[in-house]
Amino acid sequence: MKCPRCGSTKLRKSQDDDSRIALIIRPFLIRIRCYVCGHDFLRPTAWTDTLPSAPKYRATRRAA
Helix, strand or coil: CCCCCCCCCCEEECCCCCCHHHHHHCCCEEEEEECCCCCEEEEEHHHCCCCCECCCCCCCCCCC
């Protein structure tokens, strides 16, 4: 799978929001984000099984 904008294969599953429409379409479509150009797009769940999910960070991260 490639990004439709730049053609990169560096894609990750993006974190979903909790809006009402997102709850309805989540079983069928998953939000994907390209790490090269930052483009967000939707793909059917059957096409995105092999993609890693975006890392989830804790709310209170400490500075190094």
